[in-house]
Amino acid sequence: MLRTGEFELKNFIDTPSLILDIDIFKANVKEMLSICSQNGVSLQPHAKTHRTPELGLLQQELGCDGLCVAKVGEAEGFAKAGIKKITVAYPILGSNKVERARLLAKSIDLTLAVDSLVGAESIGEVFDQHSQVCPVLLIIDSGLGRDGVRPEDAPALAKAINAVRGIKVVGVMTHEGVVYGAPDRESMITSARDTSGMMVSVAEAIKKAGVDISRVSMGASASARVAPTVQGVNQVRPGIFAFNDLGQIALGNATYETCAVRVLSTVVSRPTPDTAVIDAGSKSLSADLLPAKEHRGQYPGHGLIVGKLGWIVERLSEEHGMLKWQGEGSPKDLNIGEQIQIIPNHVCTVFSSLNESVVITQGEVVDRWRTFAPGASR
The missing domain is CATH 3.20.20.10 (Alanine racemase)
Incomplete structure (x- = not known):
């Protein structure tokens, strides 16, 4: 059963991975093209x-x-x-x-x-x-x-x-x-x-x-x-508009439904009842917090765990994401081996770090697209 904001995934995908819903991507580009066309403005993403x-x-x-x-x-x-x-x-x-x-x-x-x-x-x-x-x-x-x-x-x-x-x-x-x-x-x-x-x-x-x-x-x-x-x-x-991320959601420019990306990660440890560890660290998720401190109260941490209200990505090391329960009452279920989907704070660095997007349409994996080699940074 899908939780609120989750992508349907019909294929097994190893983690950590960047999942890209290509249909949402296309819809976002077409929407921005329409805005620009109505105003006689060119769009150069x-x-x-x-x-x-x-x-x-x-x-x-x-x-x-x-x-x-x-x-x-x-x-x-x-x-x-x-x-x-x-x-x-x-x-x-x-x-x-x-x-x-x-x-x-x-x-x-x-x-x-x-x-x-x-x-x-x-x-x-x-x-x-x-x-x-x-x-x-x-x-x-x-x-x-x-x-x-x-x-x-x-x-x-x-x-x-x-x-x-x-x-x-x-x-x-x-x-x-x-x-x-x-x-x-x-x-x-x-x-x-x-x-x-x-x-x-x-x-x-x-x-x-x-x-x-x-x-x-x-x-x-x-x-x-x-x-x-x-x-x-x-x-x-x-650039971000075509994918959206938590920063755009916080600004009111996007919703779960118009965010074309999720970082898929696996819970690998539950050290205490109110903590957990995932296999997506700073190399997989942006270390950036949201730019406006006013947004960090509603969206704390390093990304939004969809369908897991009360859990936040509190800290990151290179290969570990440390989750913390901040919800009311006792921690809700989060099991070792469970895969979770995260909307990143800043999608640009996720593409750069993971170097590959797993492309889906209607929940099916249809391709895997690689980013340029590191030399493209020069």
């Missing part, structure tokens, strides 16, 4: 979430406008698989990486990202030597405090970068990760609108500085349903 050739090709076939990736190695892998349009949304430096990107740009529609004149010059030098021009997006820091330039510095820097031989600034992009820290859905929506509006204003300021750009690109699943509705935004690059 961030494929660093899954790093899986088959999933990238499926997203392209469903109608996505190419893929976004984090590293040149990922771009090479997806291009080899047949993806025709790719954005590397990460500042790349070094003649080796730039040369690899230049060669890739000869066969696909490739856009790179920069946030410094030094970075732009390193790209432009290599491309210009071969009479090529590289389209680039200027990365804007929208509050996360990671890479990117301050909004007020963007017009002058865009103008300087656009003057570099071998470079053409075509737009601005950001990862509005600050939205994940919103304490509630209303605050999340407000933050997403404000951040999107700020990016549109930055783009207008760059145009006034004399740089003719056309792309305003937002990049977070947390805000992906809001950003397309902001006039002036014309591209979104979310």
Whole structure:
């Protein structure tokens, strides 16, 4: 008998494993494509979430406008698989990486990202030597405090970068990760609108500085349903939305039914009545807690054990997940040898750690898809 939120599994699957319901995945992609289409916005999923050739090709076939990736190695892998349009949304430096990107740009529609004149010059030098021009997006820091330039510095820097031989600034992009820290859905929506509006204003300021750009690109699943509705935004690059995870459920963007993944694990020990140990540790589950501390009260620990209300994944070591009973009364049944399904806090790291998804449809295992080799991180 299935418990609330569990996938039906008609085949035995060894653990720990990442289970992917491909029908839910397709429905999630189609839903986001519909939102984007209604608002005249292109959808370019961030494929660093899954790093899986088959999933990238499926997203392209469903109608996505190419893929976004984090590293040149990922771009090479997806291009080899047949993806025709790719954005590397990460500042790349070094003649080796730039040369690899230049060669890739000869066969696909490739856009790179920069946030410094030094970075732009390193790209432009290599491309210009071969009479090529590289389209680039200027990365804007929208509050996360990671890479990117301050909004007020963007017009002058865009103008300087656009003057570099071998470079053409075509737009601005950001990862509005600050939205994940919103304490509630209303605050999340407000933050997403404000951040999107700020990016549109930055783009207008760059145009006034004399740089003719056309792309305003937002990049977070947390805000992906809001950003397309902001006039002036014309591209979104979310990644998690296609799968969803506990972070998206906490934000109100997803439900059990729209979460396409579960980590399957086995109970291997019951040291005390109110504790248990599973075979999914930090190498299988994300060590991340939910970004907003306000969500951790409702969703504590390292993932949600579906159908086992009262049990939480309290701690992780590399190969062990330590479960703790926090429900009312005495601990409910949890037996050694029992398999449990967990919705991870952060699905990206689960793909990266387990390196394989067990693909199911209507409960039947239909395939196993591997992620790229570690070299794709370069």
